[in-house]
Amino acid sequence: MQPLPKKYDFSEIERKWQQKWEEMGIYRFDWNDAKRTPFTIDTPPPYPSGEFHMGNILNWTYFDIVARYKRMRGYNVLFPQGWDCHGLSIEIQVEKEHKIRKRDVPPDQFRGWCEQLIERYIAIMKDSILKLGCSIDWTTEYRTMDPDYWRRTQLSFILLHKKGYMYQGTHPVNWCPRCETAIADAEVDYEKRQGALHYIRFPLEGSKEHLLIATSRPEFIPACVAVEVNPEDERFKKYIGRKIVVPIVNRAVTIIGDEAVDPDFGTGVVQICTYGDKEDVKTVMKHKLPVITILTENGRITENGGKYAGLTVNQARKAIVEDLSAAGLLEKTETLMQEVGVCDRCKSHVEILERKQWFMKTRALTDQVEKTANEVVWYPDYMKTRLIDWTKSLDWDWVISRQRVFATPIPVWYCKNCGELILAEEKWVPIDPKLENPHIDKCPKCGGTAFTPEHDVFDTWMDSSITCAVHAGWPDREDWHRLFPADVHPSGIDIIRTWAYYLMVRHLALFNETPYKSCLINGMVLGSDGRKMSKSLKNYVAAPEVLGKYGSDATRQWAAGGGATGSDIPFRWPDVEYGRRFLVKLWNVSKFAIKLLEGYAPSETVEFELQPLDKWVLSKAEKLTQKVTDALEKCQFNIAVEEIRNFTWHALCDCYVEAVKDRLYRPETHGEAKRAAAQHALYEVLYRVLQLLSPVTPHLTEEIYQAMYADYKGYKSLQLSPWPEFNQALADDQAEEHGDLIIAVIGEVRREKAEKRLPLNTQIKKLTVYAGDQKTAEIIKEGNVDIAGTCKVSNLEVLAKKGSGKTLSEYPEVTFTAEYEG
Numbered sequence: 001m002q003p004l005p006k007k008y009d010f011s012e013i014e015r016k017w018q019q020k021w022e023e024m025g026i027y028r029f030d031w032n033d034a035k036r037t038p039f040t041i042d043t044p045p046p047y048p049s050g051e052f053h054m055g056n057i058l059n060w061t062y063f064d065i066v067a068r069y070k071r072m073r074g075y076n077v078l079f080p081q082g083w084d085c086h087g088l089s090i091e092i093q094v095e096k097e098h099k100i101r102k103r104d105v106p107p108d109q110f111r112g113w114c115e116q117l118i119e120r121y122i123a124i125m126k127d128s129i130l131k132l133g134c135s136i137d138w139t140t141e142y143r144t145m146d147p148d149y150w151r152r153t154q155l156s157f158i159l160l161h162k163k164g165y166m167y168q169g170t171h172p173v174n175w176c177p178r179c180e181t182a183i184a185d186a187e188v189d190y191e192k193r194q195g196a197l198h199y200i201r202f203p204l205e206g207s208k209e210h211l212l213i214a215t216s217r218p219e220f221i222p223a224c225v226a227v228e229v230n231p232e233d234e235r236f237k238k239y240i241g242r243k244i245v246v247p248i249v250n251r252a253v254t255i256i257g258d259e260a261v262d263p264d265f266g267t268g269v270v271q272i273c274t275y276g277d278k279e280d281v282k283t284v285m286k287h288k289l290p291v292i293t294i295l296t297e298n299g300r301i302t303e304n305g306g307k308y309a310g311l312t313v314n315q316a317r318k319a320i321v322e323d324l325s326a327a328g329l330l331e332k333t334e335t336l337m338q339e340v341g342v343c344d345r346c347k348s349h350v351e352i353l354e355r356k357q358w359f360m361k362t363r364a365l366t367d368q369v370e371k372t373a374n375e376v377v378w379y380p381d382y383m384k385t386r387l388i389d390w391t392k393s394l395d396w397d398w399v400i401s402r403q404r405v406f407a408t409p410i411p412v413w414y415c416k417n418c419g420e421l422i423l424a425e426e427k428w429v430p431i432d433p434k435l436e437n438p439h440i441d442k443c444p445k446c447g448g449t450a451f452t453p454e455h456d457v458f459d460t461w462m463d464s465s466i467t468c469a470v471h472a473g474w475p476d477r478e479d480w481h482r483l484f485p486a487d488v489h490p491s492g493i494d495i496i497r498t499w500a501y502y503l504m505v506r507h508l509a510l511f512n513e514t515p516y517k518s519c520l521i522n523g524m525v526l527g528s529d530g531r532k533m534s535k536s537l538k539n540y541v542a543a544p545e546v547l548g549k550y551g552s553d554a555t556r557q558w559a560a561g562g563g564a565t566g567s568d569i570p571f572r573w574p575d576v577e578y579g580r581r582f583l584v585k586l587w588n589v590s591k592f593a594i595k596l597l598e599g600y601a602p603s604e605t606v607e608f609e610l611q612p613l614d615k616w617v618l619s620k621a622e623k624l625t626q627k628v629t630d631a632l633e634k635c636q637f638n639i640a641v642e643e644i645r646n647f648t649w650h651a652l653c654d655c656y657v658e659a660v661k662d663r664l665y666r667p668e669t670h671g672e673a674k675r676a677a678a679q680h681a682l683y684e685v686l687y688r689v690l691q692l693l694s695p696v697t698p699h700l701t702e703e704i705y706q707a708m709y710a711d712y713k714g715y716k717s718l719q720l721s722p723w724p725e726f727n728q729a730l731a732d733d734q735a736e737e738h739g740d741l742i743i744a745v746i747g748e749v750r751r752e753k754a755e756k757r758l759p760l761n762t763q764i765k766k767l768t769v770y771a772g773d774q775k776t777a778e779i780i781k782e783g784n785v786d787i788a789g790t791c792k793v794s795n796l797e798v799l800a801k802k803g804s805g806k807t808l809s810e811y812p813e814v815t816f817t818a819e820y821e822g
């Protein structure tokens with residue numbers, strides 16, 4: 001056994017082991033190992049944002065605990081790491097940084113800038129992942145912006161196109177006018193914003209009457225194609241079928257009836273415009289109404305807006321309201337709090353535009369997604385309803401094309417002569433159709449030889465939603481199915497609708513199989529004030545600050561122990577501080593144990609005589625093993641951490657070590673066999689604590705293991721030691737009951753010394769314990785070595801009868817009297 005340094009210096013220890021583990025290569029997945037069962041973690045490749053925040057700490061701690069635990073359980077663990085590069089937010093940041101719009105510079109230059117920014121961001125985030133001590137196999141690192149990764153995205157598109165899952169269509173899509181691209185439902189956030197509800201008179205054709213329409217979007221009036229009322233609404237049903245005049249443009253449209261109209265909202269009369277919102281889209285389709293395009297791709301009013309053409313949405317709204325008011329058609333305006341859809345990257349108001357796009361037929365898979373979600377194991381279980389509810393709520397197929405630059409190209413061309421679509425062949429990818437022609441001589445349909453490339457690119461989720469197959473080695477490894485489906489897909493609660501969902505539909509469509517067997521969900525990190533952590537709320541804490549101040553092992557305890565898996569977890573400095581104090585306690589007890597165990601050489605042949613407290617602590621360690629194993633199997637990390645910390649702090653440090661010190665120090669009084677028993681129990685129980693704790697706090701446990709155990713246990717790293725099996729033979733309820741009683745006697749005697757302000761080592765001339773009955777007396781007598789040793793008793797007498805003196809708080813029948821020296 002080697003001594004530990006005096007002071008627990010986490011930064012030195014953590015840095016040292018992170019480097020050594022990497023050198024040892026112990027986290028590498030062994031692709032050639034046919035013996036161990038593989039266990040694959042579908043690590044989500046994060047968007048490089050240049051910041052590893054506390055939410056990321058929470059995620060990666062979860063992933064890493066699972067990885068380390070499974071490795072110790074004997075699995076060949078694949079814990080990969082990629083980077084999902086093609087984010088819209090990267091384009092926005094590059095535009096800001098270079099003060100340009102993406103269309104102002106050649107695409108190659110723009111892409112280059114994006115790649116440079118990504119590399120800077122990856123470096124920052126990787127640094128935090130390394131400092132957190134994640135046991136990632138870095139030989140697997142990949143970037144979705146690399147052509148070798150595109151190849152997989154493009155190949156999956158080609159296969160899905162051949163299977164009939166991909167189609168082009170002119171369909172309304174969510175559109176961000178600031179980013180000038182289509183976006184998916186999952187990229188639309190909802191925010192409460194204050195708006196105004198305008199009450200506008202629409203005159204009935206050929207009549208002096210009018211109907212009042214309440215709308216928050218008067219700028220869409222030029223695109224009004226119908227007016228709608230509920231057919232059950234007694235006030236208005238008589239107007240159905242009649243014509244009404246749209247103000248401003250003076251065009252007559254028909255009044256239609258539809259049950260979707262809520263008679264209680266606004267005035268009960270609704271204008272249908274193309275397109276004010278998703279309801280308009282449904283109504284237009286259902287009633288086969290014409291479409292008047294009112295917005296351009298950059299959010300301005302089109303020619304169809306007449307005199308308002310060229311204005312922005314806000315300018316047009318203001319002008320139209322003024323004109324309505326001047327014409328006497330504006331009855332009143334009220335303020336209105338409304339939920340508006342905003343672009344999740346730039347927070348601009350999302351509009352609905354009709355545009356030719358690529359879609360994946362995802363709604364066709366809804367039943368299969370539901371069925372599969374029910375077969376997957378969810379931690380916690382109730383999270384599966386989030387995926388099921390989301391898939392059922394979708395009105396539209398997934399729009400997979402984007403009008404961006406920094407993204408995977410769609411491998412498609414069109415014949416210039418006849419318009420025929422040329423899909424890349426599987427062996428052509430990776431390919432950028434804007435830089436290369438299709439590898440064919442002529443159009444198969446008309447024989448034309450000129451082609452135009454597809455300028456649209458893929459949604460980023462097209463890259464990242466095939467990770468389960470990619471991590472397994474698809475399409476290059478023949479044996480990729482050995483690692484597919486992934487054993488666990490870990491995901492944040494906020495991205496179930498994207499990550500978990502897109503993975504599911506992509507893999508179901510491609511392989512007709514679930515991508516993952518289980519789904520581990522983490523909640524959000526809240527600020528210390530209980531609100532979502534955010535820079536604007538001033539409750540934000542940066543991860544590097546926490547890691548710098550307290551180190552990884554303390555921070556990981558916060559993440560693992562902060563709350564039930566799947567629930568939101570507040571960040572509180574005192575929780576991290578508590579984690580650090582626990583580590584210092586473990587450090588100190590280990591140092592003390594090294595001293596107590598001086599000269600001890602663990603061996604099978606040493607004879608020892610277990611005392612009740614040895615059996616007590618050994619039994620408790622077995623029960624702890626069972627509880628921690630059970631908790632980790634269910635991904636209940638907080639329970640595992642609490643159990644280990646409680647046991648270590650109380651049973652091991654406060655009770656056991658205190659009670660056996662004397663036996664360890666004075667073999668001449670108690671005998672070698674009794675000392676050897678305490679040595680054995682202390683050595684093995686501390687080892688058990690280190691093992692159980694090692695998935696959560698890998699660095700400190702490794703440091704102690706190397707000093708105290710490596711020579712005897714023989715594993716190169718604690719991380720390579722097999723997870724302890726619960727040993728029924730050592731789990732002994734009776735020994736625990738007896739030990740509890742002995743611990744209570746010791747505790748109460750020590751308490752009396754403290755109350756009398758006597759030093760704990762004050763010698764007791766005579767201690768008389770009144771057990772109350774014969775059986776209790778015998779149990780206490782069994783512990784007399786440790787009671788006398790710990791309490792410094794010269795003469796210990798245990799009597800079966802009832803007596804006087806101080807009462808044991810938990811055993812009211814048992815009392816004692818002590819005569820002190822001096």
Ligand SMILES: [Zn+2]
Binds near residue numbers: 343
């Ligand atoms: Zn945007």
Ligand SMILES: [Zn+2]
Binds near residue numbers: 443
């Ligand atoms: Zn052609």
